[in-house]
Amino acid sequence: MKMSPAVRRPVVAAASAAAVVAMLAGCSNSDDDATTASSSPVTASESDSSSAPSSADGLTKDDAQKTLRTALSEETSTDDLKGLVDDSVPGTVQALAAYNKVAAKAGYTPDIYTVKSVEVSGDKATAKVAIASPHTSKPIEMPFGFVKQGDDWKLSADAVTTLTEMNKQHGS
Numbered sequence: 001m002k003m004s005p006a007v008r009r010p011v012v013a014a015a016s017a018a019a020v021v022a023m024l025a026g027c028s029n030s031d032d033d034a035t036t037a038s039s040s041p042v043t044a045s046e047s048d049s050s051s052a053p054s055s056a057d058g059l060t061k062d063d064a065q066k067t068l069r070t071a072l073s074e075e076t077s078t079d080d081l082k083g084l085v086d087d088s089v090p091g092t093v094q095a096l097a098a099y100n101k102v103a104a105k106a107g108y109t110p111d112i113y114t115v116k117s118v119e120v121s122g123d124k125a126t127a128k129v130a131i132a133s134p135h136t137s138k139p140i141e142m143p144f145g146f147v148k149q150g151d152d153w154k155l156s157a158d159a160v161t162t163l164t165e166m167n168k169q170h171g172s
Helices: 005-027 061-071 092-105 157-170
Strands: 113-121 124-131 140-149 152-155
Touching: 061 113, 061 124, 061 140, 061 152, 092 157, 140 157
Parallel strands: none
Antiparallel strands: 113 124, 124 140, 140 152
């Protein structure tokens, strides 16, 4: 059976989110009372707001930080994620919600993500994000895409796919 890309992508994302359970369970350390971080990013919200930032001049570093941490929070509902994440690819929101729940159980918190800079080009932006990891002495930096939809900046579907597939690096 051949699947179209519109169907295949969310299926892969959902399968990846399920595989994160095994990966995070293997990476977590129940003896460690301190907050730990992983190269598999997951965060909790620092904000009550569930709507994407709106900016006439482009996405700011602070707005990208707020959106990223809110979108990656276990506390953010699926309905609220629709306002924060590019949901033009079917299954993106559900895959991210599943990923958030699994990762939160492993103790991953919003403070592992620090937006270092944002470059805007039209209706797209790339945020350079430092992610604290127990596997490296320094945070790793990764690009996270954002897209402007209407007046709102949202975490891109590609960024969500990157997050949900990161577990493949760890052999899960």
